[in-house]
Amino acid sequence: MKIATYNINGINARLPVLLRWLEEQQPDVACLQELKKQQEDFPLEAINNLGYEAIWHGQKSWNGVAILSRVGTPVEIRRGLDGDPEDVQSRYIEADVAGIRIGCLYLPNGNPAPGPKFDYKLAWMQRLNDHAKGLLKSKKPVVLTGDFNVIPTPKDAYKPERWTGDALFFPESREAFAKLLKQGWTDAVRHLHPDETIYTYWDYFRNAFSRNAGIRIDHFLLSDELVPRLKAAGVALDVRGWEKSSDHAPVWIELKD
């Protein structure tokens, strides 16, 4: 089974690329972030036509997450995280798909840091970590994936020194991510490729992609039950090179059935 995550940076502008990607690379499950569309305007028909069912949590202009599946209806477990009833941003959706609990997340960017946006990021990470602990405790096979907006280590950035003042690389962000991993999650891509240069995001400007001046911020975290089933993991670099592509590339894992 192939599961993918893709920050599409606007489902409106990205629909042709999204459909081409689904058609050509056929992920069984696809977690999407940054729909930037209100709930009613999700292009369900076009996605259904390719054999996918979908659940999503939209929001006007910003954020928005979705789980697509062609291996059975995604059964929604929750949208949003506990811990802040005031939080209206669409950044988390969770479903059971083909026997796996899948959490799809779009973690806040947090810039400029320090400041209120960074405070929101750190509070959101705390809420995520609290929820993740419960997921592990359930002993279900769980995948926690999406745009974490965290560069975990210096080797996950083309020029780490350029990111020292950035919320994606701030010590507090990296520590919160490390704390999450320490609960018992496995970073699937790093697990299989410990020393490789792997990026998932490249700026639109300065030919960042052709220079491979990127960062690794889209991650797949696996619960222990799933680690023995992990066959392969990678980044769909070709998709980032397509016309009108997102600034992120899809990331995927392959699990034994």
Added chain:
DNA sequence: ATGACACGTCAAACGTGA
């Protein structure tokens, strides 16, 4: 240190992203 680009909203710049 700054800005390069892209997207959505809205119909001109501006907020946001990373």
